[in-house]
Amino acid sequence: MVDAPDFHFEDAARQAGARRIAGVDEVGRGPLAGPVTAAAVILDPDRIPNGLQDSKKLTARRRVQLAAEIHANAEVSIAHCTVEEIDKLNILRAAHLAMERALAGLSGVDHALIDGNMIPRELTCPAECIIKGDARSLSISAASIVAKVCRDAIMVDLAQQHPGYGWETNAGYGSKSHMEALRNIGVTPHHRRSFKPVHNILYQDKNVTP
Template sequence: MLKRTPPDSPSLFDAAPLAPDFSLELAARAAGHWPVAGTDEAGRGPLAGPVVAAAVILDPDHIPGGLNDSKQLTAKQRERLFEEILATAHVSIASSGPALIDERNILRASLDAMRRAVLGLCVAPAYVLTDGRDTPPGLTCGAKAVIQGDARSVSIAAASIVAKVTRDRMMERAHEVYPAYGFANHAGYGTAQHRRAIEAEGPCPLHRMSFRPLRKD
């Protein structure tokens, strides 16, 4: 069963600003939890491709400048920050493919990818900050769900950037295998171009058959 935690805890995360900084991580350290990892995912909404999760433990002395919610950054900014994060932080990446998404639903598949990303870190975190309302089941440490976490925690923001860049690169490779769908242009989201291609070609193995309009009730 999924465990949904309250979005904020006054004792540990009081009055966190809606701008990514390191205050949530420092509050966790002051409470005896260190190191702290941030985790986030990319690709919950598309009709095709995997959902990709990343977990990041930042070095407090080498936090890349300009970290923010990946959706607030340009592709060029994300690419630059992706390289800086990998060069200065502990990073782990995991994904759940279309078959798992169809079998377990997108929420559970996303949380499972986040769990595997956290467990894959070469340094075990003592605490995990996750974006949203849910924490991944099966973690070996404490965790806290943070509403708008990618706009509040630089660790979560870094994870969102790594997940987004990784997934975009995966979909660019998918375009080479299935060029008819235009994955390089829309990364699997349900654009008009993508929907027309599905109507013309039918679905491919990367499509999520549990998602409308692919799902047949």
Template sequence: MIRDKSAKTSAKAAPRKDAANKAAPAKAGKASAAKPSTGKSAGAKGVIAVAPPSFRRERALIKRGIWPVAGCDEAGRGPLAGPVVAAAVILDPDRIPRGIDDSKRLTAEQREKLFDKICATAQVSVAVASPARIDRDNILRASLWALKRAVVALPEQPRHVFVDGRDRLDTACDCEAVIGGDGIVLSIAAASIVAKVTRDRLMCALAQDCPGYGFEQHKGYAVPEHLDALNRLGPTVHHRSFFAPVAAARAKHMPWTVEPVQDLFSVTEVEVQVEARIAIDASANL
């Protein structure tokens, strides 16, 4: 007798397919439950969640008995005009304002509000490196000088300092450089807000003395509007002389202030006269 095996095969396979269909929603449910919520829509792609700076490093030092702990940062390394402003902040662990973040991630309105809250609850100091100092020392040394001055000017001297960047400060206490620190260490983030707001206010004040440059808008950065004003009006005393666009504008509007540069590859003929005098000892046997 010949049996039909196809019926049995389909009957056996059917439950497996049904079981797979039943298991699929369960697995999907587990996957969705395991995936953390980022607060973004599920359809958004390419969105990277950035964690705000924390007070973790400061608390670790407090547990070891190290206090006060300061964070410091500067604003204005890149602009063509205006000073570099450095700030140092010692946050009160019991009165930390909410919303502190890297100043670059905040709007101008948010920075202004946080500036007032930080100044009301923390120890704050500010130091300024002028364009003349930047021209004399270069931008890096002027920035480090201002950061150190801000730390020294704090009402209470810290026992540990966090500074944004890769360069440590020559301070009396331990200093730790944190690359990208304004997005990692809360004290540095607070200092970045204070430095940024202070410098923005200074540039708005300079805009009243130097109309036509738009300092109140671009704060001295090399945007097209600023470059156009430099080309039309020339540099002011608030511009950094050795930054390339400023030097070019100075050469155009004030050529008498530009020192001629010697061509190191030019050939110069130098006439040299050598007078040889040889004293011969008569008694020598030649």
């Protein structure tokens, strides 16, 4: 059982000749609303923030604290795929595209550590995928944290524009209150129409909000 992420994968890549090693992760595949967000992070081995962990295992307050430390001590690139892109491409391809965009935002990356079991097809550098990488690699943990904090902030902002769906707390996931709001208020432009719960409400009820 893995207790905490470490620098094993980064050290192995460095021993193989890589110098600029980025951890890459995405958040937001499952929600019914909002973008999918990815981050790529190159950690400075001498300035790694203490307490990096899978973002899902951290409190929101701790994630925000760590994200600030990561931004201050590492190279960070964040990218998104919009709801329109998600509906056009499918969520898996959109998540991979967000990862590709995030990685492209860093210069000179010669090795990428990708969370999950698939390497995005358009990456421009050698890469390896690491299952549960956000709990095993410090670089991926850092990416998961900054991506989560960024996307949560986006959903809080969207919640102010579209009150009633609870996005400030459910981040767009299909909570009971979110589903009730979908039925009672309707589908917004920020909902993923290709996702079945939204599709069913949209095309059965023709209930769309501007």
